[in-house]
Amino acid sequence: MNLEEIKSEIEANVPGCSLEIIPNGSPSGQHSLLVDPDHAFAVAGFLRDAANLRLDYCSNVTGVDWPAKEVSTKVKTKKVVDGVEQEVDEVLKTQSGGYLEAVYHLFSVEQRQGPVVLRMRTEDRADRVHLPSLTPVWRSADYQEREIFDLFGIIFDGHPDLRRLLMWEGFEDHPMRRDYVDPDDYEYEPTAHDEVLKRAKEHLSAEGGL
Amino acid sequence: MSVLTEAPVDLTPSQSDDRTDSQLLEVSMGPQHPSTHGVFRMDVALDGERVVKLKPVFGYLHRNHEKIAETESYLGCMPYTDRLDYICSITNNWAYALAVEKLAGIQVPERAEYLRVITGELTRLQNHAGLVGFLMQDMGASGTPLMYAFREREKILDLFEALTGARMMCNYMRFGGCRVDAPAGWLQQAQKVIDAFPRFLDEFERLLVSNEILMARTQGVGVVSREQAVNAGISGPMARASGVNYDLRKVDKYGIYDRFSFRVPLGENGDVYDRYMLRVLEMRESVEILKQAMRDVPSGPIMDPNTKTRGFRPKAGEAYGRIEGPKGELGFYLISDGSSNPYRFRVRPPSLINLTLLEDMCLGQNVADIVIILGSVDIVLGEVDR
Numbered sequence: 001m002n003l004e005e006i007k008s009e010i011e012a013n014v015p016g017c018s019l020e021i022i023p024n025g026s027p028s029g030q031h032s033l034l035v036d037p038d039h040a041f042a043v044a045g046f047l048r049d050a051a052n053l054r055l056d057y058c059s060n061v062t063g064v065d066w067p068a069k070e071v072s073t074k075v076k077t078k079k080v081v082d083g084v085e086q087e088v089d090e091v092l093k094t095q096s097g098g099y100l101e102a103v104y105h106l107f108s109v110e111q112r113q114g115p116v117v118l119r120m121r122t123e124d125r126a127d128r129v130h131l132p133s134l135t136p137v138w139r140s141a142d143y144q145e146r147e148i149f150d151l152f153g154i155i156f157d158g159h160p161d162l163r164r165l166l167m168w169e170g171f172e173d174h175p176m177r178r179d180y181v182d183p184d185d186y187e188y189e190p191t192a193h194d195e196v197l198k199r200a201k202e203h204l205s206a207e208g209g210l
Numbered sequence: 211m212s213v214l215t216e217a218p219v220d221l222t223p224s225q226s227d228d229r230t231d232s233q234l235l236e237v238s239m240g241p242q243h244p245s246t247h248g249v250f251r252m253d254v255a256l257d258g259e260r261v262v263k264l265k266p267v268f269g270y271l272h273r274n275h276e277k278i279a280e281t282e283s284y285l286g287c288m289p290y291t292d293r294l295d296y297i298c299s300i301t302n303n304w305a306y307a308l309a310v311e312k313l314a315g316i317q318v319p320e321r322a323e324y325l326r327v328i329t330g331e332l333t334r335l336q337n338h339a340g341l342v343g344f345l346m347q348d349m350g351a352s353g354t355p356l357m358y359a360f361r362e363r364e365k366i367l368d369l370f371e372a373l374t375g376a377r378m379m380c381n382y383m384r385f386g387g388c389r390v391d392a393p394a395g396w397l398q399q400a401q402k403v404i405d406a407f408p409r410f411l412d413e414f415e416r417l418l419v420s421n422e423i424l425m426a427r428t429q430g431v432g433v434v435s436r437e438q439a440v441n442a443g444i445s446g447p448m449a450r451a452s453g454v455n456y457d458l459r460k461v462d463k464y465g466i467y468d469r470f471s472f473r474v475p476l477g478e479n480g481d482v483y484d485r486y487m488l489r490v491l492e493m494r495e496s497v498e499i500l501k502q503a504m505r506d507v508p509s510g511p512i513m514d515p516n517t518k519t520r521g522f523r524p525k526a527g528e529a530y531g532r533i534e535g536p537k538g539e540l541g542f543y544l545i546s547d548g549s550s551n552p553y554r555f556r557v558r559p560p561s562l563i564n565l566t567l568l569e570d571m572c573l574g575q576n577v578a579d580i581v582i583i584l585g586s587v588d589i590v591l592g593e594v595d596r
Contacts, residue, residue, distance in 0.1 A: 059541060139442040
């Protein structure tokens with residue numbers, strides 16, 4: 001079953017959900033299905049239980065960080081140059097909103113098919129980072145969603161035990177974010193040079209000068 | 211010498227529910243506990259000897275492998291994969307190489323495919339040999355079985371050293387093939403080790419498989435049902451011990467696994483004994499695969515000539531590649547943005563995900579059983595914590 005068929009199958013069975021196929025440019029040809037978070041839980045339940053899909057094995061769950069970036073698009077505009085109307089290419093620079101993504105790789109043990117790649121996106125990277133947890137559908141997402149919460153900061157609503165997995169309790173940042181900055185954990189180095197010297201200077205200037 | 215004059219006092223608290231004078235004992239097993247095979251902690255609550263709660267605590271070996279990989283080139287990530295599951299560096303290399311090959315559409319030459327199967331199955335042999343030895347050690351059979359297993363493992367590690375220069379950090383594979391060809395005489399030496407291996411298995415089975423103590427300790431302990439295993443994403447020998455017929459060498463037929471005839475052993479009860487036996491049976495099948503691969507290995511190049519490993523820039527896209535590692539489904543998920551470093555580098559760690567059911571397996575068991583249940587899952591903390 002290809003992704004188009006799966007998409008129409010889901011649309012027929014989960015009313016109101018909006019799906020989008022995200023093409024994959026690599027030769028692997030693993031295209032993915034973007035699911036809106038409001039219906040993701042129903043879609044996941046359907047994919048697991050539908051008789052012709054039976055995606056009972058959620059193998060890999062992971063997060064991806066897509067920070068906001070400048071997107072330049074070429075737009076043709078009409079301008080009057082030297083009294084003659086001409087079509088001129090103009091580059092429009094817009095800021096695309098960044099988001100965090102959770103990616104699920106689904107397989108079927110029963111029917112030996114897959115992968116079906118499911119994606120969900122948060123609204124932004126700052127405060128609207130909630131996604132529904134799919135752990136009640138596939139328990140294998142348990143630790144992996146905890147890891148995403150830990151390292152990316154996505155909050156999975158409905159997760160039975162959402163705590164940090166790898167970093168310690170009380171740690172504040174999310175290290176896998178693209179804009180994560182290492183904490184200043186400089187230790188005195190008697191013969192600092194290159195990178196270490198740079199860090200030493202940064203550290204000491206922050207403390208009030210060399 | 212003391213003589214007991216009175217009847218011995220029963221020190222085990224009564225198991226009846228109407229007691230009022232007992233409380234739970236909280237024990238922190240680990241991080242420095244020999245049975246955890248590394249730095250791993252379990253917060254256990256005990257009612258007498260019975261486990262009533264178990265919460266695993268991870269992260270003692272966390273170095274954020276995935277973040278480091280984002281700052282490395284595709285080639286530079288390869289030696290880092292050795293350090294994930296440091297017992298099985300070659301299969302880690304293979305899984306990563308496979309994912310990159312999917313990402314960029316690379317073909318692997320015949321000889322390299324055979325060398326991959328040979329080194330990969332040797333890795334499985336030494337991993338399983340080590341595991342059954344350690345499991346015996348965990349059960350209290352100190353020394354002898356572990357040393358028997360390590361004697362065999364060492365022969366295979368010698369082969370790896372002759373081939374790659376390192377016993378454990380092999381860094382052997384490249385996307386598009388293998389790093390070095392087998393030196394003169396290596397295949398003959400490997401053939402000797404493979405031919406001698408069934409003798410060790412026979413010996414080991416005679417010694418232990420029907421051992422009464424082993425059976426008493428392991429049968430019916432840490433049971434995982436088939437449905438539980440699939441839903442919790444359990445993979446590899448642990449899933450097959452619960453009767454899940456899912457071996458990626460048969461399902462995905464990656465590489466050239468469709469050319470070999472071998473059987474997939476399945477367990478019935480999903481207990482520690484089945485998980486132990488499954489490893490023993492899988493070693494026999496690996497020997498079968500190795501015999502066929504050694505017979506057919508062709509000559510030829512070992513690297514795809516069109517792939518450049520240095521300055522490698524796959525075009526934007528993503529790929530998930532997975533292999534049947536000795537511990538389960540080892541997958542790599544890569545996203546490329548067209549640059550020389552991976553945009554996202556994700557390891558699907560079988561060791562971590564196989565621990566999902568650890569609490570379920572241990573509840574209601576004795577505290578000593580935690581040790582062998584954990585031992586039968588087969589974890590390496592380098593991979594669990596990444």
